[in-house]
Amino acid sequence: VGAVDDADWLDDREQGAWRAFVQTYLQLNAVLGRELLEESGLSIQDYGVLVALSESPGGQMRSFELGRVLGWEKSRVSHHVSRMTDRGLVARHKCPTDQRGAFVVITSRGRKAITSAAPGHVAAVRRYFVGLLTTQELDVLEQIGNKVVGALPDTSAAE
Amino acid sequence: VGAVDDADWLDDREQGAWRAFVQTYLQLNAVLGRELLEESGLSIQDYGVLVALSESPGGQMRSFELGRVLGWEKSRVSHHVSRMTDRGLVARHKCPTDQRGAFVVITSRGRKAITSAAPGHVAAVRRYFVGLLTTQELDVLEQIGNKVVGALPDTSAAE
DNA sequence: CAAGATTGAGTAGTCAATCTTC
């Protein structure tokens, strides 16, 4: 007793909030991922890539841009794009203005996949998450996100 | 226009809250994981296992119980315990009353690791998360967690 | 030599199959 300063630990409210936050994300993600995969054959990662590309002009995006939007490292983008290319969901082509660069392009098969997957996935997000929350709760979440993400140390430094 | 019912999509507030929630978790987890690993040599998963064991009587717990607490599948528990055993952080021993069962026990090395890692990790959780939030925001998080997790389909069914 | 991107090795997690004990 007294060996540790109380400031070192979380009180009940803090711990409750922290555990709730983590558990909610993990369980929700697991359920959404399982349903999406079952109904569409896409993982949540596939879904993110296809949404980003389909919202981009020409259905294409530079690799580094895709990584920036998704918050992925460049090697993760490369590996994942390779796997999606093998499945015919996206394709790579060279950048005409920068010979180092690569574009990732959504294929017609990729378009079909995301078009058919999106309504069900959005419905699941509503059913299990946003549909259960009040507008006040939704606003608090966005506000928390802004505060927390804004205070995080810069992760892009000295890679 | 008009091809899709608006009820199929998320409005700005819903989408903002949803993206904020996901991004906050992912970025926070990445930063906390990197700092924990750097300062203690433990992953967040290692940390979870060691906290659970150290809070349990005798520093030991049945495998299935550990899986239940952490929300992990049994095979994940088994693989992870094997890796931690190789590093000397935990050990396995047989259950005297049920010959099928295994106990996972924290070793003295595991105790030292968690004792030295915990203050820094808790401080990081406070610095990057709970310390930035008001008591009202903390309460909303717990409330959201209760609603959302409570509404999730049962994942333990028909494994 | 920086930036853009790919590759390979090593580590983690999932799923199905298996083994033993209840």
Add this chain to the structure above:
DNA sequence: GAAGATTGACTACTCAATCTTG
């Protein structure tokens, strides 16, 4: 046969090394 647990094969992510072009 079901519960408790382990194993192996497969997929995914990370890190460091590499290659090419700016």
